[in-house]
Amino acid sequence: MIIPIRCFSCGKPIAHLWESYVERVNKGEDRKKVMDELGLQRYCCRSVFLGHVDLIDTAAQFKKF
């Protein structure tokens, strides 16, 4: 849906890193390199970034009940 504010497992705040991550990955940079440089050291935080799909644009077009 939307990037979680913190890592589920360790609690590190990560949401503010998402947009620069997406921008750099879309430019063709290696995901490993980008995550290393953003300071995502543990595999828990990395998995949040690797597994996340931003669905909010699609979901927002539907009505909420």
Add this chain to the structure above:
Amino acid sequence: MEIRVLDNNKEQGKLSFILKDSNPIFANTLRRLMIDEVPTMAIDEVEFSKNNSILYDEMIAHRLGLIPLKTDLKSYNLPEKCKCEGKGCNRCQLKLVLRATKGSGVVYASELKSKDPAVKPVFAEMPIVKLLKGQTLELEATAVLGKGKQHMKWSPCHAYYKYRPIIEITGDVKNPEAIIEVDHNNIFEIKDRKLVVNKDRVLECDLSLDYSQIDKNVKVTASDTDFVFYIESFGQLSGKEIINKAMDIFDEQLDELAEELKKAK
């Protein structure tokens, strides 16, 4: 007891140090005090006046709660210890207002307007929600001081430690390459065909391998009295503030224990 700072990266909020001549009981007490007892500010209640975004009120409230707020421990009290007796006053709570009526786009944490300039979101560019055209979000949030033992959003840091590694080479190592091959922490080197310890990397050893099974002369043991401590601040407080506050709380708790023991007789 002695403390030697290894690294203090203020930008990333990382602090590491060696705790010398101590014991596991004290090291774990310190760790738990930092995680559970050092208070920070976090949003605890949210009143929505308008929200027709795709996220439900409770989801946005939950996201707001997790946003780290820069904390000024001197000007706020814990609600239960405040003079107002938990009713709520400007010494124990803070209002933050968010009004995103511009129509479309991502709403960032920086748009949370705080009544106190010292307490504001640490990371300005955290997305709270994304609005489409015609969607609006208006709310008033209340931030209070709290402790990590109640909810992790009030915890100031991620703190962990390990026993200090002791690495010894007691004699001739017949096959140094075999050691180098399994050494994923890069603590060993080969110099003049002899195995030597890279002194700068000793603390990087994660104590996960038993090298004596490969060669009896390579001994990796853990110190019982020295600890390598790592603190990763979430941003609300600096590493130094966290340790100082944790020690103050430890003092208070010991005083409290002494008082209670006196009463017991």
